[in-house]
Amino acid sequence: MKIEKICIVGGGTAGWMSAAGLSNKFSDLGISIELVESDKIGTVGVGEATLPHIRYFNNSLGINEKDFMLATRATFKLGIEFCDWGKIGDQYVHPFGDYGIPIDNIEYHHFWLRLLQKGHKSRLCDHSFPVLAAESGKFQHPQGDNNEIGSNFGYAYQFDSGLYAKFLRKYSEARNVIRTEGRVTEVLQNHENGNITSILLEDGSTIEADIFIDCSGFRGLLIEQTLKTGYEDWSNWLPCNKAVAVQCEQEGPSLPYTRATARTAGWQWRIPLQHRTGNGYVYWDKYISDDEATHQLLSTLEGRAITEPKQLFFKTGKRKKLWQKNVIAIGLSGGFMEPLESTSIHLIQEGITSLIELFPDKSFPESDIEEYNRRMNLNFDRVRDFLLLHYVATQRDDSDMWNYFRNMTLPSSLKDKITAWNNRGYLTKYEHGVFHPPSWLAVMAGQNLMPKSYDIRANRIDYNIIKSKLDSIRNDNRIAVKNTPEHASYLQEYGASIVK
Amino acid sequence: MNNSNIKNIIICGNGLAGVITTAALAKALPKETKLTLIDTLCTHEKDIFYGNVTSTSTYAFLLSLGITEIELLTQSNTSFSLGTHYLDWGEEKNSWYQCHHQPLPLIQGVMFHHYLNRITAKFPEQSAIGPYIMSVCAANKGVFAHPSKDPKNPLKNIEYGYHFHPAELRKIIGRKLDNWDINIEKGSIKSIEKSNGEIKSLTLSNGANISGDFFIDCTQGNLGIYDKRINFGHNRTLKAVENISPHNEIIGSCRKVHGNIEKWKSQTFLQDKLQILNISEISNKKDNDTESRTHHSTGVTITTGFSENPWINNCLRLGHSAAVLSPLTPAPIMLLQNDVKRMLELIPISHDMKIEAKEYNRRFTEDYIHASTFESAFQPAQTIIKKESYENKIEELIYDKLKNKIMQFKSRGIVLQYDLEPFNNEDWIQIHLGMKRIPKRYDALADRLDETQLIETLKNIKKNNFIISEKIPPLNKYITGLIKYLRKQNDKVQSK
Numbered sequence: 001m002k003i004e005k006i007c008i009v010g011g012g013t014a015g016w017m018s019a020a021g022l023s024n025k026f027s028d029l030g031i032s033i034e035l036v037e038s039d040k041i042g043t044v045g046v047g048e049a050t051l052p053h054i055r056y057f058n059n060s061l062g063i064n065e066k067d068f069m070l071a072t073r074a075t076f077k078l079g080i081e082f083c084d085w086g087k088i089g090d091q092y093v094h095p096f097g098d099y100g101i102p103i104d105n106i107e108y109h110h111f112w113l114r115l116l117q118k119g120h121k122s123r124l125c126d127h128s129f130p131v132l133a134a135e136s137g138k139f140q141h142p143q144g145d146n147n148e149i150g151s152n153f154g155y156a157y158q159f160d161s162g163l164y165a166k167f168l169r170k171y172s173e174a175r176n177v178i179r180t181e182g183r184v185t186e187v188l189q190n191h192e193n194g195n196i197t198s199i200l201l202e203d204g205s206t207i208e209a210d211i212f213i214d215c216s217g218f219r220g221l222l223i224e225q226t227l228k229t230g231y232e233d234w235s236n237w238l239p240c241n242k243a244v245a246v247q248c249e250q251e252g253p254s255l256p257y258t259r260a261t262a263r264t265a266g267w268q269w270r271i272p273l274q275h276r277t278g279n280g281y282v283y284w285d286k287y288i289s290d291d292e293a294t295h296q297l298l299s300t301l302e303g304r305a306i307t308e309p310k311q312l313f314f315k316t317g318k319r320k321k322l323w324q325k326n327v328i329a330i331g332l333s334g335g336f337m338e339p340l341e342s343t344s345i346h347l348i349q350e351g352i353t354s355l356i357e358l359f360p361d362k363s364f365p366e367s368d369i370e371e372y373n374r375r376m377n378l379n380f381d382r383v384r385d386f387l388l389l390h391y392v393a394t395q396r397d398d399s400d401m402w403n404y405f406r407n408m409t410l411p412s413s414l415k416d417k418i419t420a421w422n423n424r425g426y427l428t429k430y431e432h433g434v435f436h437p438p439s440w441l442a443v444m445a446g447q448n449l450m451p452k453s454y455d456i457r458a459n460r461i462d463y464n465i466i467k468s469k470l471d472s473i474r475n476d477n478r479i480a481v482k483n484t485p486e487h488a489s490y491l492q493e494y495g496a497s498i499v500k
Numbered sequence: 501m502n503n504s505n506i507k508n509i510i511i512c513g514n515g516l517a518g519v520i521t522t523a524a525l526a527k528a529l530p531k532e533t534k535l536t537l538i539d540t541l542c543t544h545e546k547d548i549f550y551g552n553v554t555s556t557s558t559y560a561f562l563l564s565l566g567i568t569e570i571e572l573l574t575q576s577n578t579s580f581s582l583g584t585h586y587l588d589w590g591e592e593k594n595s596w597y598q599c600h601h602q603p604l605p606l607i608q609g610v611m612f613h614h615y616l617n618r619i620t621a622k623f624p625e626q627s628a629i630g631p632y633i634m635s636v637c638a639a640n641k642g643v644f645a646h647p648s649k650d651p652k653n654p655l656k657n658i659e660y661g662y663h664f665h666p667a668e669l670r671k672i673i674g675r676k677l678d679n680w681d682i683n684i685e686k687g688s689i690k691s692i693e694k695s696n697g698e699i700k701s702l703t704l705s706n707g708a709n710i711s712g713d714f715f716i717d718c719t720q721g722n723l724g725i726y727d728k729r730i731n732f733g734h735n736r737t738l739k740a741v742e743n744i745s746p747h748n749e750i751i752g753s754c755r756k757v758h759g760n761i762e763k764w765k766s767q768t769f770l771q772d773k774l775q776i777l778n779i780s781e782i783s784n785k786k787d788n789d790t791e792s793r794t795h796h797s798t799g800v801t802i803t804t805g806f807s808e809n810p811w812i813n814n815c816l817r818l819g820h821s822a823a824v825l826s827p828l829t830p831a832p833i834m835l836l837q838n839d840v841k842r843m844l845e846l847i848p849i850s851h852d853m854k855i856e857a858k859e860y861n862r863r864f865t866e867d868y869i870h871a872s873t874f875e876s877a878f879q880p881a882q883t884i885i886k887k888e889s890y891e892n893k894i895e896e897l898i899y900d901k902l903k904n905k906i907m908q909f910k911s912r913g914i915v916l917q918y919d920l921e922p923f924n925n926e927d928w929i930q931i932h933l934g935m936k937r938i939p940k941r942y943d944a945l946a947d948r949l950d951e952t953q954l955i956e957t958l959k960n961i962k963k964n965n966f967i968i969s970e971k972i973p974p975l976n977k978y979i980t981g982l983i984k985y986l987r988k989q990n991d992k993v994q995s996k
Contacts, residue, residue: 431920
């Protein structure tokens with residue numbers, strides 16, 4: 001028996017992304033979708049910065065890039081700049097793209113390491129076009145040939161997630177998604193199988209559905225409060241548990257990258273949109289008071305604050321099952337990890353695409369649920385390891401928090417990766433997961449983990465040939481960046497800027 | 501100018517694994533690293549278990565060893581292979597083509613096979629997958645052509661491997677080694693000098709004492725540095741009987757295999773010969789199993805399975821000393837290539853090789869688990885799902901993964917993929933469908949396409965594949981033509 005009705009509970013980023021994704025695929029298959037949200041309940045508006053994968057999501061919805069960028073005041077994003085992570089004063093960019101190109105099937109960075117160890121020093125960043133473009137505040141779309149410098153990189157966006165939700169609401173409503181205003185007061189379950197059958201709203205109305213998408217935020221109204229699924233607490237790995245966020249005016253042109261600056265008890269984000277800059281301080285309240293965190297945030301803003309500081313608290317981790325019975329938790333109800341690598345929206349997207357691929361029928365086969373949970377667990381676990389890397393690949397010892405990380409026993413999967421890198425510049429690979437070897441390379445090299453050695457095969461080619469090859473790649477990058485327009489003017493010319 | 505303390509690498513054994521390993525190292529390492537290949541004066545009859553079909557990755561792999569396709573075709577009787585045709589397989593007598601192919605088209609983001617499942621009740625004649633796969637159409641006719649670069653030509657979807665004979669492949673690589681002046685020592689191993697668990701040197705029957713920093717054991721395990729109890733994941737003793745005869749008939753572009761997982765026979769068309777390989781499982785019971793006893797005397801036997809720790813201290817086992825897979829699929833040669841590639845990525849740089857060994861062993865074990873999962877999929881789904889007792893943990897892991905894969909496919913046509921599996925979606929879709937594992941449901945989104953439009957699309961793919969397979973030449977004609985053409989090209993270059 002086919003599912004006839006989907007109910008989405010909650011209308012933040014996760015809710016409307018789910019509504020858009022599901023209505024795009026299912027509204028012409030006779031499945032009706034209803035989304036319940038209450039204007040009285042605020043949304044968190046997770047991560048305003050994204051990963052390149054969001055473009056696939058938008059594309060599959062048939063969304064025009066310019067329309068989307070105009071509606072959400074979006075800027076382009078080439079990567080994330082990390083400041084003060086390895087040690088105070090350090091800076092590097094984690095770009096969306098590879099460094100150089102393999103030579104004789106050997107990863108490029110081994111040649112870079114070889115030159116480095118012979119005293120020919122260069123920043124790894126100089127071997128990446130998107131990094132140099134970001135640092136110069138420049139952007140243009142990758143051009144035609146994928147093999148050429150200035151073309152083989154990815155990009156994402158920085159946008160107002162509240163406006164994105166609105167944009168997707170319009171999209172969804174045009175595809176027959178019904179939006180109902182109201183607070184959920186009661187959740188009813190089937191006595192036999194425990195499935196949720198309907199929800200009651202404040203005004204006494206009832207919404208029945210076959211499947212429920214829980215986008216109700218941290219509290220997990222259905223997945224946790226009703227189904228008691230349980231939460232896997234990861235705060236021993238990622239102990240930051242609070243954040244304070246504030247928006248400020250933008251000084252200067254909007255930049256094509258996000259910044260994450262390490263602090264003594266957490267880190268601070270800066271996300272430039274077209275019309276304002278989003279800022280926030282993620283911290284561990286054991287080592288800094290709320291007031292002090294707010295003070296630190298406000299005193300480091302680059303422009304005048306235009307909103308009141310907003311306090312958030314969270315527990316890092318994930319729901320033990322993201323799909324339980326007929327409820328799928330997408331967004332904060334499913335789990336939370338600090339937005340250090342802009343993964344929140346990505347995990348929402350993964351949840352939606354996996355659900356579409358594994359969309360059940362009314363019998364809710366166990367095999368669908370198992371496969372969904374297996375995939376999502378893998379996604380979460382691997383993001384966790386990558387985030388943790390930022391905290392442990394460091395020489396910082398200037399605060400209790402950094403000392404906590406220095407003394408931490410790492411998950412073995414992460415420990416082995418770091419050891420293999422430190423020993424010989426070897427990057428462990430996996431297939432399923434967001435962050436691939438270039439990302440690991442960016443962070444490990446960017447935070448001063450310098451391998452003792454490198455792949456001996458890199459010695460086969462004559463030193464001078466390698467040197468001139470790498471020099472010419474750096475040079476080509478510089479020239480390509482020179483010929484790339486300023487980000488702000490490119491936005492305007494492209495027709496995606498609200499400033500005409 | 502060297503970042504490494506490993507100056508001396510000894511490769512022990514010059515069977516297929518040994519020569520491939522040596523060639524790969526010679527091509528990859530800086531000239532300062534000394535390589536010594538030891539010809540242990542053994543026969544290489546067990547190389548037959550590397551099988552006779554390769555995967556699609558062999559072209560690039562051989563090229564990385566400095567062996568071009570034209571050398572392969574002119575210096576051995578290697579031929580092209582589109583895959584394997586399994587005939588009357590198992591108790592259920594299933595027959596299907598298992599061919600190399602680019603990913604099947606996604607239609608509106610939905611995998612192709614879901615559409616076949618959708619129409620199966622109403623249009624059963626349109627629902628078999630074979631005619632939609634270009635390489636299956638070509639294999640069916642015994643024809644062949646290289647993949648096309650024209651995006652409109654269905655041949656763009658073809659992928660190919662080779663039909664080969666391990667002894668011939670070994671000879672070609674051996675000749676390369678001779679040309680490259682690789683140091684080859686001849687002599688069986690008389691003694692192994694060790695200290696602290698590490699091999700220091702080998703004394704050979706010719707009196708030579710060969711010392712080295714890193715030893716690669718490509719024999720049947722002669723270096724014996726490790727615990728001999730190999731933990732076999734899928735422990736069976738196989739016997740191979742080979743029969744090679746000249747043939748004049750038109751040769752096929754696809755290997756033929758009849759039988760069941762315990763006893764099967766393959767026919768492989770090499771350029772000038774037909775190779776027939778009979779593989780049978782020998783009962784491990786030492787009772788009155790007369791049949792196995794009488795046949796024991798002829799043919800070559802080997803026990804399948806793999807070690808969990810092929811790399812211990814400064815000795816890496818590579819090839820049959822570490823793993824034996826059944827040649828039922830291209831897995832043996834595929835994984836041998838993977839072993840070599842993995843070894844190259846992890847060539848040790850100091851005498852402390854623990855990190856390299858750990859990572860090699862991890863990836864090795866995963867790879868062999870996945871390959872064994874694919875091989876195990878040649879059993880009926882019922883046998884797999886009902887299986888409850890396991891010889892060891894590895895076998896249990898293999899069956900866990902396989903059960904999940906079968907459950908997902910049978911339930912709704914999901915092709916469950918684990919990290920970095922050697923066999924891809926197309927391989928799995930073909931074997932599942934070939935073994936009649938028909939999904940109960942299909943992707944709901946497949947219903948979004950209008951039925952007339954769908955049938956039209958399907959008919960077009962079929963028609964185009966058919967037209968092309970009528971046009972391209974039989975394999976033997978193609979090879980003769982290709983060699984003639986390439987020789988002419990070569991002469992032209994030379995005369996210039």
